[in-house]
Amino acid sequence: MTDARAFAAIDYDYLIIGAGAGGLAVATRLSEKEELKIGIIEAGTLHEADPIIDIPANVGKASGNPLYDWSFETIPQPGAAGRSITLPRGKMVGGSTGINNMAWTRASRPEYDAWELFGPNSGWNWEGLLPYMKQSTNVFPDQTNLPIVNVKLFDPKFEGLTGPVSASFNSWYSDVFPAYLSAANSSGISPNFGSDEGTTTGLSNCRSNVERSTGTRSYAAPAYYCSHASRPNFHVLVNSQVCTLSKSPTRASSSNSYTATGVEFFSNNITYTAQAKKEVILAAGTIQSPQILELSGIGNSSILQSVGIEPLIDLPQVGENMQDHLFAPAQYRLKPGITTFDALRINETVTAEQAAIYAQNGSGMLSGTDTALSFLPLDHYADSKTVDSLKHTFDAILGNNSSSTFRRTQYEVQRDWLQQGHVPQSEIIMWSRGAAPLANESYITLLSGVLHPASRGSVHIKSKDPLDRPTIDAGWLMIDFDVLIILQTLKFAMKIATREPLASMIDGLVIPLPDVHNDTALINFIRENAASASHLMGTVAMAPRGIGGVLDNSLTVYGTTNLRVCDASTLPNGIGTHLQSTIYAIGEKLADIIKEHD
Numbered sequence: 001m002t003d004a005r006a007f008a009a010i011d012y013d014y015l016i017i018g019a020g021a022g023g024l025a026v027a028t029r030l031s032e033k034e035e036l037k038i039g040i041i042e043a044g045t046l047h048e049a050d051p052i053i054d055i056p057a058n059v060g061k062a063s064g065n066p067l068y069d070w071s072f073e074t075i076p077q078p079g080a081a082g083r084s085i086t087l088p089r090g091k092m093v094g095g096s097t098g099i100n101n102m103a104w105t106r107a108s109r110p111e112y113d114a115w116e117l118f119g120p121n122s123g124w125n126w127e128g129l130l131p132y133m134k135q136s137t138n139v140f141p142d143q144t145n146l147p148i149v150n151v152k153l154f155d156p157k158f159e160g161l162t163g164p165v166s167a168s169f170n171s172w173y174s175d176v177f178p179a180y181l182s183a184a185n186s187s188g189i190s191p192n193f194g195s196d197e198g199t200t201t202g203l204s205n206c207r208s209n210v211e212r213s214t215g216t217r218s219y220a221a222p223a224y225y226c227s228h229a230s231r232p233n234f235h236v237l238v239n240s241q242v243c244t245l246s247k248s249p250t251r252a253s254s255s256n257s258y259t260a261t262g263v264e265f266f267s268n269n270i271t272y273t274a275q276a277k278k279e280v281i282l283a284a285g286t287i288q289s290p291q292i293l294e295l296s297g298i299g300n301s302s303i304l305q306s307v308g309i310e311p312l313i314d315l316p317q318v319g320e321n322m323q324d325h326l327f328a329p330a331q332y333r334l335k336p337g338i339t340t341f342d343a344l345r346i347n348e349t350v351t352a353e354q355a356a357i358y359a360q361n362g363s364g365m366l367s368g369t370d371t372a373l374s375f376l377p378l379d380h381y382a383d384s385k386t387v388d389s390l391k392h393t394f395d396a397i398l399g400n401n402s403s404s405t406f407r408r409t410q411y412e413v414q415r416d417w418l419q420q421g422h423v424p425q426s427e428i429i430m431w432s433r434g435a436a437p438l439a440n441e442s443y444i445t446l447l448s449g450v451l452h453p454a455s456r457g458s459v460h461i462k463s464k465d466p467l468d469r470p471t472i473d474a475g476w477l478m479i480d481f482d483v484l485i486i487l488q489t490l491k492f493a494m495k496i497a498t499r500e501p502l503a504s505m506i507d508g509l510v511i512p513l514p515d516v517h518n519d520t521a522l523i524n525f526i527r528e529n530a531a532s533a534s535h536l537m538g539t540v541a542m543a544p545r546g547i548g549g550v551l552d553n554s555l556t557v558y559g560t561t562n563l564r565v566c567d568a569s570t571l572p573n574g575i576g577t578h579l580q581s582t583i584y585a586i587g588e589k590l591a592d593i594i595k596e597h598d
């Protein structure tokens, strides 16, 4: 829908802000009740049949392009050598699922079970989320095209067969893929053929959110919206940016409760008001959900007053607690004749052949993504002395009395995971391509990342103007524990590259440069080169209000009667995985919570 005036003339039951993973999942499920009117307002547009989005091998091409990407930027990060770092965020129907890297993964059982501490008695745990992770997924069970990778076949206890988002294994693998698997195995990383079953430790060939019958990206727009766009009770208004929530004191159910009546939004430079009879659900993502709350007077009173906004609900943790996964690269040039995704960049013959294959049946290189992921607890890559030293480093963080109760509870969970050793602390992603490629060369890049950092960031408005971008301080690597984890992971990844049969395929190390040969130099390299995995989470967290939470266990904002949040900002405690399948599951689950009481 593009007519803002017509949209604003309708009284919706539920008004959702943002058509990304969380927003579309909750909205589409609510629209299954024909008597409910559901409206979504989305700042971006609908990209139907757009090869930049749809063709998996085009991954990364939408980033930085304002047609698809908000392209946020952090303030200079002292922990990252003073760099300001670009943060891609999808701006379209589908949100960030339209530009993401398509890794389809889950965290381990204890990581979801830890959420119970922050949102008790409502099934925010592995058992409570698993049905919704299955419900959102349509796993492509055909494994016949996997000559080189041994994977466990479809298990209905853990995988869904009828959900909207398609997930499948690649039908094309690069020449380095099997060599890397062997080298990683012989370095001590055991294969994990059931990484969706609650234990992520080990090396897995993950599924991608690719519809294998067409070879196209399966993301929130086609999965949750396009197939239901004809529902008369379901409208998505595009190219319209929500500025603030509107509220009516007369509709408050008690003297100190805030009741949202709708939102104010811009469309073509005109301001409109849209009405919600029952609820407003914020799903604008980890950066913009807190922004909209603050613009509406909900947040830390001092921050709001400093920009001239009257505080309506004092919730000091709005915009705080931001977590992310940071990765540092080791990139190797390969010997001539070894085919990786780089061939699509450097070899016209291969490109033409692959385009023909893709046009014929949606298979081949153009339908492929990078899928070799290793999730590693500390003792898988560090010796016992280093493990003890890292635990002591974390103890010092825990002993810091200035941490809030909320942060302290998170740190206690993280410390317990370090001790138990069953929750991965690091991930190594193998890319069959260069991160910063030169002409006529092929590469392999090993990305080493921290999954449970101690550092936290924040996002806050800097003025009353809704079009003014918020200040994002990611806080990356401000606590040394995080850089030390990446250091150990990177050193281990570089050891994998010395193992056969991979070693014989490598022509030379490109980055880190040869003079980066000791820990001090590597730490500097990490600070200068680590990049975000774009897994931002936690800025509007579910947790008890007394310890600094913003949302109760029905994802309702404290102090409000009918304002919920449904996106990656709600995560109370970081999870060490790629986020999308979890965010879809949150949307699916919230729809059931709402339907139960509607």
Ligand SMILES: Cc1cc2nc3c(=O)[nH]c(=O)nc-3n(C[C@H](O)[C@H](O)[C@H](O)COP(=O)(O)OP(=O)(O)OC[C@H]3O[C@@H](n4cnc5c(N)ncnc54)[C@H](O)[C@@H]3O)c2cc1C
Pocket: 017, 018, 019, 020, 021, 022, 023, 041, 042, 043, 044, 063, 088, 089, 090, 091, 092, 093, 094, 095, 096, 097, 099, 100, 101, 102, 103, 104, 105, 240, 241, 242, 243, 283, 284, 285, 286, 288, 292, 533, 534, 535, 536, 566, 567, 568, 569, 578, 579, 580, 581, 583
């Ligand atoms: C480059 C990149 C790579 C990634 N790779 C992976 C991966 O491989 N695997 C994985 O699992 N996850 C990956 N992720 C993460 C995953 O895609 C996100 O965590 C997930 O999409 C977050 O869902 P969300 O609902 O919180 O927000 P989003 O999906 O980002 O949706 C938010 C929506 O709200 C809209 N919006 C924002 N503000 C307003 C406003 N004021 N008015 C109206 N609309 C508004 C936005 O335009 C957007 O459409 C990646 C993310 C990025 C950016």
